[in-house]
Amino acid sequence: MPIRVAPPPLSPDPTAAPAPAPLLRLPEVNGLRAIAILAVLYQHYSWAQLGPFNPDSPIRGVWLPLRALLESGWLGVNLFFVLSGLVLYLPYAQGQRRMAGWQDASSFLKHRMARLLPLYYLSGAVSLSLGVFAPFEVGRADHWLQLLGFLTITFPFTADSFMPPYNWVLWSLGIEIWFSVIFPALLWLYSRHRAATLAGATLLACGLRAWGYSRMPMDGNLLNWITDSLPARLPDFLAGMLLADLVLRRTAILRRWASLVLGGGLVWGSVVLWHLWCVGAVPMVSAAGFTLLFDLGCLLGIGFLLSHPTPLNRLLRLAPVQVVGMMCYSLYVWHGMILYRLIMVPIPDFPDRLAALPVYLAAVFALAALSYRYVEFGHRPAGELFLLPRRRG
16 A cells, blocks of 8 residues: 655654654565565575575576576665664654654663664574584683673674674674664754765765775675675665655655666666676776665665555565564574574585475574564564464454
8 A cells, every 4th residue: 555644844853742643654664674584594595506706606607687686685684774774764754753862862772772682692692602603712812802792792893703703694783783873863963964964974885885895805705894884884774764754755756667667777787786796897896886776776666665556565565474574683683593503514515405495494484483472572462473363252
């Protein structure tokens, strides 16, 4: 269904009292989260064999645009960042919440940290205590530094710890947590100086990425503590915030099919450019702008879906798709540990890994379901969390 809300002013006053209208809900967001997490699961399961750095990749002879798409599941993380910006900013753009001072900022941070930190600390504690990736050695100073970085969530700020050895997938969660920390200040700045904030963040990100990529060895790892730092990732989050504004204003271009076509083309173009970059066909520093193409494509494509009813909207609203999207945090946090212990270490050959895929997915979804039910939302009934049909009395 199209969104039916009164459009707010382009620059909402964050100090304004909350409006009495109910908070707008966007089921499509959970559907898009499902796409993002499934893309990430696929990426980590297949990257070593299907990635562009493997000269013997079985998809090497596939049509380039399709091959590039099959190599780009990692962009699911970028989609997560865009959706986070959208979801966090939306209630403020609607006037449902305000950020008028320290009390509002403190309330936001308490709520946000209560949402993110319990599962973060639990997953890290499990990995460290059980030595899922490597045993913790008391006599090694670097292991104590890793523990300190985990406890203080400062691991994103150094090259050695950016991808935590005890659970490498937590790198993006670190970025997510620190974005939440700066969100109150960013909201204040964005609501008063929107154009300057967008332009400044874009220039800063492009500069950092160009510098980081110029220093980055091509070793099969796309991540870099400079190019994927919070300042370099701000345009992803800001794209989601701008998306909320444009949707609520019923921007005309988002209601045209051309928006979906152009958005899809930009996303596809960005994945092709990333493939060319990975194989050395374009200069290293050129990647500084590729993510911006993806962000703009998401803004146009998602904006169309949130402004215009399509068959894809109905697909995104299906209950199983919604549940996968709602479980995405638990799926993301636990899948790396299960993948490493169940698949990567004992099963080196790709054909055997494909045969083991159903077992892996069953294990990941079972653990994630327990985590989602009892760690993330232990206070809510299971029927509500898993969208189970209600029993009639």
